[in-house]
Amino acid sequence: MKFRIYRYDPESGNKPTMxxxxxxxxxxxxxxxxxxxxxxxxxxxxxxxxxxxRRSCREGVCGSDGxxxxxxxxxxxxxxxxxxxxxxxxxxxxxxxxIRDLIVDMEQFYxxxxxxxxxxxxxxxxxxxxxxxxxxDRAELDGLWECILCGCCTTSCPSFWWNPDKFLGPAALLQxxxxxxxxxxxxxxxxxxxxxxxxxxxxxHGIMNCVEVCPKGLNPTQAVGKxxxxxxxxxx
Amino acid sequence: xxxxxxxxRGLDMWLAQRASAVYMALFLPVFLFCVLTAPSLxxxxxxxxxxxxxxxxxxxxxxVALLLHAWIGLREIFIDYLHCARCTMLRLxxxxxxxxxxxxxxxxxxxxxxxxx
Numbered sequence: 001m002k003f004r005i006y007r008y009d010p011e012s013g014n015k016p017t018m019x020x021x022x023x024x025x026x027x028x029x030x031x032x033x034x035x036x037x038x039x040x041x042x043x044x045x046x047x048x049x050x051x052x053x054r055r056s057c058r059e060g061v062c063g064s065d066g067x068x069x070x071x072x073x074x075x076x077x078x079x080x081x082x083x084x085x086x087x088x089x090x091x092x093x094x095x096x097x098x099i100r101d102l103i104v105d106m107e108q109f110y111x112x113x114x115x116x117x118x119x120x121x122x123x124x125x126x127x128x129x130x131x132x133x134x135x136x137d138r139a140e141l142d143g144l145w146e147c148i149l150c151g152c153c154t155t156s157c158p159s160f161w162w163n164p165d166k167f168l169g170p171a172a173l174l175q176x177x178x179x180x181x182x183x184x185x186x187x188x189x190x191x192x193x194x195x196x197x198x199x200x201x202x203x204x205h206g207i208m209n210c211v212e213v214c215p216k217g218l219n220p221t222q223a224v225g226k227x228x229x230x231x232x233x234x235x236x
Numbered sequence: 237x238x239x240x241x242x243x244x245r246g247l248d249m250w251l252a253q254r255a256s257a258v259y260m261a262l263f264l265p266v267f268l269f270c271v272l273t274a275p276s277l278x279x280x281x282x283x284x285x286x287x288x289x290x291x292x293x294x295x296x297x298x299x300v301a302l303l304l305h306a307w308i309g310l311r312e313i314f315i316d317y318l319h320c321a322r323c324t325m326l327r328l329x330x331x332x333x334x335x336x337x338x339x340x341x342x343x344x345x346x347x348x349x350x351x352x353x
Contacts, residue, residue, distance in 0.1 A: 162319075163315075196243075202250055
């Protein structure tokens with residue numbers, strides 16, 4: 001199998017380049033069911049130990065191995081090699097600064113995430129056990145809490161490419177709505193105040209790249225739509 | 237200075253863009269129906285179409301909706317693409333220039349519509 005992988009070593013002083021690798025999966029181990037991450041690990045083990053990438057759980061839960069494969073943001077660990085056009089081009093997630101090879105600087109992404117205060121704000125005295133929720137209220141959070149913050153959606157969003165410092169991006173907005181929608185949260189108004197800005201929320205033009213690439217099948221555009229609907233409801 | 241945000245704006249523009257789109261979507265089929273059922277579409281027939289005050293008002297509102305929609309759309313494009321260090325001035329100038337142009341179009345449309353008597 002042929003691979004073309006983005007390589008960048010800041011210490012070398014050289015510009016980033018695409019390097020070609022050829023991996024013979026068939027002869028060494030059965031190829032069936034192999035994922036992109038298996039190939040990356042195999043390349044690092046057998047061909048080029050200087051190749052750097054992030055990975056941890058290797059089953060699509062930790063969200064650390066988001067990369068751009070043949071132009072689409074994916075989690076390397078759950079993307080099958082089969083069916084990918086060769087040479088398989090693997091690049092770091094777009095628009096974020098590259099630290100080395102496939103490792104990107106996620107600081108901007110986390111900054112937006114922190115900005116939406118991703119935690120419950122409830123000023124009532126703490127109950128003895130837990131804050132209860134009806135099954136219906138809990139169901140409101142489905143499709144929101146599953147986000148693993150891999151960054152595939154935000155870095156595929158053209159609005160984020162254009163205004164990465166001001167537009168929060170689909171991941172942060174989805175998490176913002178996750179706490180707006182939570183019946184136990186008491187800061188809904190403040191959260192909506194924060195989002196009512198020409199940049200933070202309203203740079204979303206419903207391009208829906210985020211929905212297309214989300215490895216967990218979530219729908220940030222729908223969450224953005226719900227935030228907009230709440231803003232309208234509040235204003236009228 | 238730190239970057240500031242939270243302008244409490246955006247919703248009005250977004251809503252106005254949707255409202256203008258709804259009006260245009262309602263007006264166009266009705267207007268098309270009027271055109272298709274008109275007895276003739278020569279110069280006098282076309283003029284006769286715009287004789288009733290109701291059509292004049294509806295057409296003028298359509299022009300208002302169209303210009304508003306277009307202005308907000310251009311504003312979105314300027315915000316998306318123009319953000320250099322000095323672009324605030326450039327954006328402001330562009331908003332102003334386009335607004336003046338569109339207002340001129342609006343006055344012109346009033347003149348055209350009400351010249352039909």
